[in-house]
Amino acid sequence: MTSSAAPDATPDGQPGTGLRIDAERNRDRILAAARRLYATEGLGVSMAAVAREAGVGKATLSRRFATREDLITAVFADRMDAYAEAVTTALANPDPWHGFTDYIYAVCAMQAADRGFADVLTMTFPAAKALEARRTESYNGFLELIARAKDTGHLRHDFTSQDLVILLMANAGVINATGDAAPDTWQRLVAYMLRSYATPAAPISPLPDAPAPAALYRAMIRLSRVRSDNL
Template structure:
């Protein structure tokens, strides 16, 4: 079967059982990629989903096709988060809501950063959604800049690095304190949006034993 025929086959309306299998595979892949990153194989996903590997390949030609299907849902969620943030009247709160939202996405999903990097080579509909997200977030940052509440020089292009920083904390502490990343996300957000009246740190620092276990797991 040619690649064109294969893609055409994958896009035909599915029978009810095939549609259920496709959704099961997507849900399982989302969970596996979020917890373990993009090194997960289609065989791993099939095993986790309790279906044959052939069933996975009938729905997705390869892992890249599966990742593209998940990318679409990730950008849908991030664009929806940007729309909610943009609806906030206060420019500072609007940007704070978006930053905390994207940090939370990354804290839950190890594969988010790698998946977004792949978006540039994805099908046009995904590239369109990525570009729409960039426009939305740039507008949110622009409002904050016009209001004088965001640090001078902050740019949409800073987000991947900030998200990576928070993601590293989330990955290191997930087994010990799943919410530890929030403490450090607030520090980052206060750096981007300097508060007029600084409040205290969020939550409490990890104890020495927990820090040592978390950092040891990363080495």
């Protein structure tokens, strides 16, 4: 009696096209689900929640992404590329001070567009080598941007790269607190912080409008509910 290959296997015993397509489809579903959840809820979302959102089992998720860091790296690879490119664009600006301020706004806008990325920029993931390599690349470019902006006399001499980390932490907090209730509040925070970094001679853009009192009140109610839910 002769035996035939299984429908989903090739003659050499390797998985066939059907299994490969299913595996790729599951991977795409997992990534899409993780992007949705991370963007709206931040990185606190559990792997189990991602599996439920994707409509796959935990075992399937683990086969595609063995660790949380693996999933985060895959989800935010394109955003980390954009993060690295932002400093390259800033360094190409013929006006180093405007390159510096444009970079600050660009990075903070990336945070505002995605709560998960807001968290990524204020955390470290030692096991996620590719993600951390892009972060290091961006950091080194930012050091050069700082030096150039100081040479113009417009950036305070005591500004350090740690001040950007502090700003990103503060911005992430504002974004998470205000949510959809007052989504543009971060812009006023960033504008005020840029004023604190500037020397008296630096050209400063006008302050964005403050959020309406009613919008901030809604944000405060929202934040209270979120904290109550977490108790």
